[in-house]
Amino acid sequence: MIEPKYHPGEEILLDYADGSLSEPTALVVATHLALCPWCRRQVAELEAIGGALLEDEAPEPLSPNCLIEMMARLDDGSGSGEIRPGADRLPTPRPEPAPAPADLIRIPQPLRSYLDAPLERLDWRPVMRGIEEVDLGLGRAPVRTRLLRLRPGAAVPRHGHSGLEINLVLAGGYHDQRGRYRFGDVVVDDDSVDHRPVADRGGDCVCLSVTDAPLRMTGGLRRILNIPLFRR
């Protein structure tokens, strides 16, 4: 199995681990993690740092009844933690789709649970010649979370970005003047990037794409995030 070559970069992984990434970007990162044992290791380390910082926190005194209440809740089946308390306030997670036939592209979790059908049966809408999309309806405008499908050789017109764009390659591949991206790669582009991606020949290219992502970090260093920083 070929492991991805382009990674989200340390700052994005840190924001994923410390919980500050918004859901669309976190979805891209988590799906990449399913495909990238190396980034999983990085996130585990960053979470361990979070654990050490929690341990270092000065304890905040609890109200006198807190423990008694807590112990009473252990017996109270209705407050079971197995059902997420507060789940009723959240959009209902879509049911798990039937397992995809082996000949279809295997979509890893957590992305799979965000799709209501196998890739081929999704409601693909044409964007322009050779390019189709499925909008996952995730994130507040102007953020868009989409699956993009490019026919072999399809070219996206030269474009810049008004915000941050993050792509995860799920099938096939594409290239631009900076590199060639394949299965599992994460490509981060910011407004300083003016590029013209072209799908590789030999098969459709499918990407999970988040545009205008509100990342916590701002500033001019985003471009370097896309460099595979931690090559082994």
Added chain:
Amino acid sequence: MVDALRLALPFAEATVRQWWRPRLSAGLATLGAMLETGLTDRAARGRNLDELTLAVARERSRPAFGALFGHFAPRIKSYLMRLGTDPGQAEELAQEVMLLVWHRAETFDPTQASASTWVFTIARNKRIDAIRRERRPEFDPNDPALVPQPVEAADRAVEAGQETARLRAAIGALPEEQAELLRLAYFDDKPHSAISAERGIPLGTVKSRLRLALERLRRLLKEPV
């Protein structure tokens, strides 16, 4: 009459036992937690946090849970307050987090992460769920589509259980300006640019300090004990 009593007695006994048992163990747990908080962590050191979590998983031990609660709940409350949650809600959410600890203790794997790390991830996700009202996308380790680790990570020199202690020592040894930025990254939602503006430190310096801190901690995790 006597017969009726004889019939009723075991029932009454059972009822009393049923009533007392949870209360007795709750009492023990209270005592455990009081000792725990009162004796500044001595109890936690006696029986470490990983063992306590395993005792909850294996025996549904209430005293062990009480000790975990005494240790973690005040820290979770502090963590949530730093992130802007008011004290009342922070305490309520700390209870919710500990309830998840109680119910999900079987999923705790001490070879993967220490109890502190595990609790941190639960608290982080609970906050995303309850405060931000978002789902937390996470990969599924049992997903057949997951690309497995090629070989058991050889660079992992430190056992998960010791990781937290070593990291704490290392964080303590960081230059203060690095340690502070690290805490801000985990315990503050502010963009790095806002941190930079507030403290009058150039953005590039914020990022490079953070990167230096992470590098140092990572290197430490790879060093043999």
